[in-house]
Amino acid sequence: MSYRHNIQLTEDKKLKHFLSIEGLRRQHLVEIMDTAEGFASVAEQSVKKVPLLRGKTIVNLFFENSTRTRSTFELAANRLSADVLNLDISTSATSKGESLLDTLANMEAMQVDMFVVRHSTSGAAHFIAQHVPKHVSVINAGDGAHAHPTQAMLDMFTIRRHFGEFAPLNVAIIGDILHSRVARSQIHALTTLGVNEVRVIGPKTLMPCGIEQMGVHVHHDLKQGLKDVDVVIALRLQRERMTGAFIPSEKEFYNAYGLTDETMTYAKPTAIVMHPGPINRGVEIASSVADGPQSVILKQVTNGVAVRMAVMSMCMGNVAARGGM
Amino acid sequence: MTQKYDVEAMLQQMTIELKNLCSEVCEHEPAMIGIHTGGVWVAERLHDSLGLNQPLGKLNISFYRDDFTRIGVHPQVNPSSLPFSVEDRCIILVDDVLYTGRTIRAALNEIYDYGRPARVILVTLVDRGGRELPIQADVVGARMALSEVEQVKLSGPTPLQLAVVTKPNSN
Numbered sequence A: 001m002s003y004r005h006n007i008q009l010t011e012d013k014k015l016k017h018f019l020s021i022e023g024l025r026r027q028h029l030v031e032i033m034d035t036a037e038g039f040a041s042v043a044e045q046s047v048k049k050v051p052l053l054r055g056k057t058i059v060n061l062f063f064e065n066s067t068r069t070r071s072t073f074e075l076a077a078n079r080l081s082a083d084v085l086n087l088d089i090s091t092s093a094t095s096k097g098e099s100l101l102d103t104l105a106n107m108e109a110m111q112v113d114m115f116v117v118r119h120s121t122s123g124a125a126h127f128i129a130q131h132v133p134k135h136v137s138v139i140n141a142g143d144g145a146h147a148h149p150t151q152a153m154l155d156m157f158t159i160r161r162h163f164g165e166f167a168p169l170n171v172a173i174i175g176d177i178l179h180s181r182v183a184r185s186q187i188h189a190l191t192t193l194g195v196n197e198v199r200v201i202g203p204k205t206l207m208p209c210g211i212e213q214m215g216v217h218v219h220h221d222l223k224q225g226l227k228d229v230d231v232v233i234a235l236r237l238q239r240e241r242m243t244g245a246f247i248p249s250e251k252e253f254y255n256a257y258g259l260t261d262e263t264m265t266y267a268k269p270t271a272i273v274m275h276p277g278p279i280n281r282g283v284e285i286a287s288s289v290a291d292g293p294q295s296v297i298l299k300q301v302t303n304g305v306a307v308r309m310a311v312m313s314m315c316m317g318n319v320a321a322r323g324g325m
Numbered sequence B: 001m002t003q004k005y006d007v008e009a010m011l012q013q014m015t016i017e018l019k020n021l022c023s024e025v026c027e028h029e030p031a032m033i034g035i036h037t038g039g040v041w042v043a044e045r046l047h048d049s050l051g052l053n054q055p056l057g058k059l060n061i062s063f064y065r066d067d068f069t070r071i072g073v074h075p076q077v078n079p080s081s082l083p084f085s086v087e088d089r090c091i092i093l094v095d096d097v098l099y100t101g102r103t104i105r106a107a108l109n110e111i112y113d114y115g116r117p118a119r120v121i122l123v124t125l126v127d128r129g130g131r132e133l134p135i136q137a138d139v140v141g142a143r144m145a146l147s148e149v150e151q152v153k154l155s156g157p158t159p160l161q162l163a164v165v166t167k168p169n170s171n
Helices: A026-044 A067-079 A100-108 A124-131 A149-163 A181-193 A250-257 A297-321 B007-025 B038-050 B102-112
Strands: A057-062 A083-088 A114-119 A137-143 A170-174 A197-201 A217-219 A231-234 A272-274 B002-004 B031-035 B057-059 B090-098 B119-127 B139-143 B150-155 B161-166
Touching: A026 A067, A026 A149, A026 A181, A026 A297, A057 A067, A057 A100, A067 A083, A067 A114, A067 A137, A067 A149, A067 A297, A100 A124, A114 A124, A114 A297, A124 A137, A137 A149, A137 A297, A149 A181, A149 A231, A149 A272, A149 A297, A170 A181, A181 A197, A272 A297, B007 B038, B007 B090, B007 B119, B007 B139, B007 B161, B031 B038, B031 B102, B038 B057, B038 B090, B038 B119, B038 B150, B057 B102, B090 B102, B090 B150, B102 B119
Parallel strands: A057 A083, A057 A114, A114 A137, A170 A197, A170 A231, A197 A217, A231 A272, B031 B057, B031 B090, B090 B119, B119 B139
Antiparallel strands: B002 B161, B150 B161
């Protein structure tokens, strides 16, 4: 895949669309986190709103359900003073036979400035970015098993706020790596930001082959994998995407890979626990860990709003400032 | 061409004027807010010399600027922090240079997103003219009539130094 020009960037290498972490440089990721740091303080105002995107229209185009991601995108847009339209396509026009491009053309006729897209097919957001007019930005809110870049960035932001730096950290991602777009984006972000080591831990059946080429160490044993780890990321077991016999049973998965008070002792005592949500208590994580002192799971949700505000305002600002070029 | 100014003398004079003004118009002890970055430097000095009890508030107006559609969003290295309630309080707003008035417009909007102050007093080290909005300072260290090619440069925080320089011909 060699593009003469990265579709995500303007000609002077500024963020225009946010489709995947892949193809972005460390400076882009740092700029997103720096901008998010400023927006985090907006939540402390009594009026939780800044006028940056006043008069802009953002459409949340969700072809796949997601309560948390959609509502944090909506809240982020509202706090930037944009007008937001939520379109739940799974219950709408496409089920009446309308093609994706026709749906888009209709949206564009409504003078939209940004699309936030979630789709079950990998590459959907990229496809839409190729077909929108040049003044419109596209943000990927999750496409198939490919990428979920804003989730990865809110995780990076949460890690940076806790530890202050990336270089000395060992990070372990546990569970269903195979179906996880979150894991892919996290791995790209962690390696781009230069952590000491990224590990993926899980059964062979939930491990995509060739994942080592992304620069990670593969472990099938939880105890071994968690040794000296600073950041423990549990993933949701995506039962809805499992059409074959990937694991014998949830109980067995929990016994081998579940995060419990006991298995957490394998990691560093100062380690933090993250989860992109929604969590399955007793499947990939015990309640005592999810609600325990090492958990930053709810901080991730809070940080998600600031990070999405940062990405939205950066993309729109760069497009507006350069006349879409 | 570079000209230097006696900032210490300006700060002393401003402290006296500000004290008089506050005792005249503020019902309770005022709180002070500086605008990043130069305004915070000036505010730190005035906050000290006035001996205010409330900690100094700091404002970063990047998210309230009116040139977003021209230059995009700026990452904030120093986010705003107002460690007190502005509601019904007398606020002394401090900036280094008053020029077009657009920064002050943005700062007022941001302050209003934290609450409704009883009064806002505007203090700037320099008023260089060239207003594009109907905004004026209550207390000013020095008034200058500068042309567009001239620029006021403040360096700090210690020592706080002021200079007027002529922009090179580029741009």
